[in-house]
Amino acid sequence: MSAQKAAGPVDSREADPADYETDVLVIGYGCAGAAAALEARALGAEVILLERAGGGGGSSAHSGGEIYLGGGTPIQQACGFTDTAGDMEAYLLAALGPNADAEKIRLYCEGSLEHYEWLSSRGVPFKPSLWDSPSWVPPTDDGLMWLGENAMPFAALAKPAPRGHRVTSEGYGGKVLMKVLAEAVDEADIPVHTDTYAGQFILDGGTVAGVVATRFGKTVTYRARRGVILATGGFADNAEMVALHAPRLTGLGVTSDGGDDGHGIRMAQALGAGTARMSSAQVGITLIPGLVVRGMLVNAVGQRFINEDQYPGLLGQAALFKQDLAVWVILDEKAYEEVPEQERWGVVPHFAAETVEELEQEVGMPEGSLTGSVREYNRHAAAGEDPYFFKNKRWLRPLEPPFAAIDVRRGMTAPESGSAGGGGASVFTLGGLQTGPDGEVLDVSGVPVPGLYAAGRATAGIYGQGYISGTSLGEGTFFGRRAGAAAAAVPGR
Numbered sequence: 205m206s207a208q209k210a211a212g213p214v215d216s217r218e219a220d221p222a223d224y225e226t227d228v229l230v231i232g233y234g235c236a237g238a239a240a241a242l243e244a245r246a247l248g249a250e251v252i253l254l255e256r257a258g259g260g261g262g263s264s265a266h267s268g269g270e271i272y273l274g275g276g277t278p279i280q281q282a283c284g285f286t287d288t289a290g291d292m293e294a295y296l297l298a299a300l301g302p303n304a305d306a307e308k309i310r311l312y313c314e315g316s317l318e319h320y321e322w323l324s325s326r327g328v329p330f331k332p333s334l335w336d337s338p339s340w341v342p343p344t345d346d347g348l349m350w351l352g353e354n355a356m357p358f359a360a361l362a363k364p365a366p367r368g369h370r371v372t373s374e375g376y377g378g379k380v381l382m383k384v385l386a387e388a389v390d391e392a393d394i395p396v397h398t399d400t401y402a403g404q405f406i407l408d409g410g411t412v413a414g415v416v417a418t419r420f421g422k423t424v425t426y427r428a429r430r431g432v433i434l435a436t437g438g439f440a441d442n443a444e445m446v447a448l449h450a451p452r453l454t455g456l457g458v459t460s461d462g463g464d465d466g467h468g469i470r471m472a473q474a475l476g477a478g479t480a481r482m483s484s485a486q487v488g489i490t491l492i493p494g495l496v497v498r499g500m501l502v503n504a505v506g507q508r509f510i511n512e513d514q515y516p517g518l519l520g521q522a523a524l525f526k527q528d529l530a531v532w533v534i535l536d537e538k539a540y541e542e543v544p545e546q547e548r549w550g551v552v553p554h555f556a557a558e559t560v561e562e563l564e565q566e567v568g569m570p571e572g573s574l575t576g577s578v579r580e581y582n583r584h585a586a587a588g589e590d591p592y593f594f595k596n597k598r599w600l601r602p603l604e605p606p607f608a609a610i611d612v613r614r615g616m617t618a619p620e621s622g623s624a625g626g627g628g629a630s631v632f633t634l635g636g637l638q639t640g641p642d643g644e645v646l647d648v649s650g651v652p653v654p655g656l657y658a659a660g661r662a663t664a665g666i667y668g669q670g671y672i673s674g675t676s677l678g679e680g681t682f683f684g685r686r687a688g689a690a691a692a693a694v695p696g697r
Contacts, residue, residue: 271323
């Protein structure tokens with residue numbers, strides 16, 4: 205999808221008369237936009253939702269459907285786990301850092317139980333059962349999964365508890381989440397204007413008071429009496445913005461619906477809005493977590509560089525930003541066969557050999573490099589130890605011949621995905637507009653832009669340089685609700 209250029213704002217005195225007026229105007233109908241609209245409507249505001257595509261869903265509908273929640277949810281309790289908001293906060297601060305937004309993380313964790321109830325009361329389904337093995341998206345409908353909380357170094361910082369709440373679904377759960385939220389939007393009688401592209405803000409004395417949009421080539425003008433909320437997604441599909449802000453992502457596959465072109469971010473920048481952490485990204489490295497955790501992840505010179513049982517997105521970030529994706533999964537026949545075929549996603553080893561020395565030669569690593577790494581790994585694994593990276597004992601054992609290597613750069617095709625991750629990873633951006641705790645968009649001086657709010661991937665959100673699965677849907681809906689409530693509370697103009 206080609207990106208349209210965002211135009212600068214237009215003064216209200218020069219804009220066409222309003223075709224539509226409302227209290228709160230929400231732009232973008234993914235999970236963040238839906239949550240913002242629902243919350244504003246629940247507080248009595250008139251709301252209109254704009255969506256550039258032919259229907260709602262966005263990238264949210266293409267997601268795995270994990271929602272990061274904790275603090276002792278009914279699903280956690282049913283699976284036998286105790287949890288606190290403090291432990292959830294400590295984990296996210298460490299895993300999403302450095303430079304994670306501590307205030308937003310605290311609010312998100314303290315409000316997690318209430319947010320679970322909000323989602324559940326609207327019909328979002330969660331099954332009270334645990335998937336207990338590393339995975340991107342489990343092949344079952346289990347409603348709870350670990351997302352690195354029980355891996356070092358994080359397990360030493362906070363009491364581990366699984367917090368990946370999976371929307372009950374056959375396959376990826378994002379489509380079910382959006383179906384439920386869309387039904388709630390319909391029940392709330394919120395008008396949804398599809399095929400409508402917002403291109404310019406309307407300013408009334410410095411306050412954002414609406415937008416000029418296009419629908420099937422015709423100009424449509426919207427006025428908002430209380431506020432406009434951007435929920436337009438990130439910019440991973442905009443090659444120009446990626447090259448400018450996050451060049452390390454150039455050439456990689458993108459995890460989106462194809463519409464994350466950053467146009468909402470650019471519209472706000474034209475008003476002087478500030479951005480933060482624009483180079484940060486989730487890196488879905490094309491490896492199978494169940495395979496790598498049973499073996500070793502090594503770089504081009506055969507060295508391990510991270511604990512293999514961490515959340516796989518953190519493996520991907522380390523692989524891209526520190527190793528330029530020149531990484532290999534080293535395993536043996538037993539490790540490969542322990543992972544059921546349906547969990548392998550069609551991935552097979554690219555090289556196999558009876559000895560590590562032969563495998564090292566076939567892969568093209570320096571002589572003795574991989575051999576030494578496997579020898580050292582096996583020596584400690586025999587004693588149930590990993591003194592270098594502290595992988596959990598559950599996954600430790602000496603690797604035995606025959607050995608195999610998987611080149612991550614060759615990619616793989618995930619279920620429900622149309623193509624393999626290009627260049628060894630599939631990514632989306634984490635940086636975006638600077639916002640306050642209630643979604644208020646901040647200018648480059650840190651002052652709120654009157655009348656403008658944002659939520660979801662159009663913002664920098666709670667992230668530093670890390671990412672944990674489920675936080676996109678979780679913080680997007682959570683802070684979408686806060687933005688909707690804040691906008692609804694503004695006195696009408």
